[in-house]
Amino acid sequence: MSQPTIETLRTTMELAYTWDYTSQVRSLRDLYTKSKDLQWDGAKDLPWHLDVDPEGPRFPDAVVPIYGSDIWHRMTRAEQRRTKIEVSSWMLSQFLHGEQGALLATSQLVTCVTTPDAKLYAATQVMDEARHVEVYERYLREKMNLTYPVTPTLKSLLDVILTDGRWDMKYLGMQIMVEGLALAAFGVIRATTDEPLIRELTAAVIRDEARHVAFGVLSLDNVFREMPANELRDREDFVIESSRLMRDRFLAPEVWAKMGLPVEECCAYALECPLMQQFRCMLFSKIVPNLKRLGLLTDRVRPALQALGVLEFEHVDPDLELSLLSEAPPAFADAAE
Ligand SMILES: [Fe+2]
Ligand SMILES: [Fe+2]
Numbered sequence: 001m002s003q004p005t006i007e008t009l010r011t012t013m014e015l016a017y018t019w020d021y022t023s024q025v026r027s028l029r030d031l032y033t034k035s036k037d038l039q040w041d042g043a044k045d046l047p048w049h050l051d052v053d054p055e056g057p058r059f060p061d062a063v064v065p066i067y068g069s070d071i072w073h074r075m076t077r078a079e080q081r082r083t084k085i086e087v088s089s090w091m092l093s094q095f096l097h098g099e100q101g102a103l104l105a106t107s108q109l110v111t112c113v114t115t116p117d118a119k120l121y122a123a124t125q126v127m128d129e130a131r132h133v134e135v136y137e138r139y140l141r142e143k144m145n146l147t148y149p150v151t152p153t154l155k156s157l158l159d160v161i162l163t164d165g166r167w168d169m170k171y172l173g174m175q176i177m178v179e180g181l182a183l184a185a186f187g188v189i190r191a192t193t194d195e196p197l198i199r200e201l202t203a204a205v206i207r208d209e210a211r212h213v214a215f216g217v218l219s220l221d222n223v224f225r226e227m228p229a230n231e232l233r234d235r236e237d238f239v240i241e242s243s244r245l246m247r248d249r250f251l252a253p254e255v256w257a258k259m260g261l262p263v264e265e266c267c268a269y270a271l272e273c274p275l276m277q278q279f280r281c282m283l284f285s286k287i288v289p290n291l292k293r294l295g296l297l298t299d300r301v302r303p304a305l306q307a308l309g310v311l312e313f314e315h316v317d318p319d320l321e322l323s324l325l326s327e328a329p330p331a332f333a334d335a336a337e
């Protein structure tokens with residue numbers, strides 16, 4: 001499982017100075033103001049003094065992708081518990097690596113976007129992502145003592161987003177797809193665990209991620225609707241391919257390999273079982289309405305998402321998401337001790 005500690009990729013993109021500093025996009029300037037008001041400190045504002053059950057955060061058995069399979073039923077209760085710890089650590093590790101991807105992608109946005117409002121807002125998102133890297137890394141190291149390397153499907157997606165020089169592809173890949181999925185996944189985590197530290201951590205991250213998704217939606221407004229057909233085709237292909245990578249992102253092959261379980265059989269079960277299918281649909285519940293809003297749920301994209309089994313929630317109102325933005329800042333009652 002060893003992984004080189006530093007990996008480099010070559011990227012090229014345009015750098016944009018904006019010599020006119022006056023505000024040009026009011027909605028992004030407002031988002032920047034809101035973001036400054038809602039900053040928090042990952043070290044001081046979360047209840048790190050709380051002990052976490054040595055068996056890991058308490059998630060229901062159903063978070064294990066092979067829950068309900070013959071392999072699962074043949075395990076002893078102790079083996080099932082061990083599997084759940086491994087899956088929990090694997091899943092949180094992928095969020096950690098996704099946060100690093102967001103940190104890098106958003107720092108690129110600071111460089112390449114062409115309005116002062118987007119540059120200032122993106123800079124606050126860079127700080128948000130640094131905080132997210134900080135809190136997930138600390139949780140995994142201090143409370144679980146177990147961190148997994150990045151899974152290949154997530155890594156491929158991050159590589160594509162980070163090496164594509166086009167600014168709209170960075171927003172589409174990161175703010176709409178990766179962060180849209182994270183927002184839904186964090187919602188599931190928060191709803192299904194009663195471990196207080198991960199609940200508070202996740203709630204605080206969700207409030208930030210809702211702004212990040214809004215940043216993408218506001219920045220891409222009308223971009224795809226006005227795009228020439230040949231260029232739009234590239235974006236459609238990207239949505240289809242990244243959806244496939246994200247659908248396969250939760251198969252956890254590294255866990256099965258580590259535990260000596262049949263990897264292909266476990267992944268095949270995770271792809272087929274109705275509970276996981278439902279979970280994947282839920283993961284796309286923020287993405288699909290936003291793709292529709294941006295004019296990307298086209299005649300090519302819709303059937304592809306349907307075939308992947310992730311096209312529910314098409315008719316959810318994406319504005320409901322933006323309403324999260326008006327929530328009060330996190331109430332860290334007795335957090336700092
Ligand atoms: Fe984040
Ligand atoms: Fe984010």
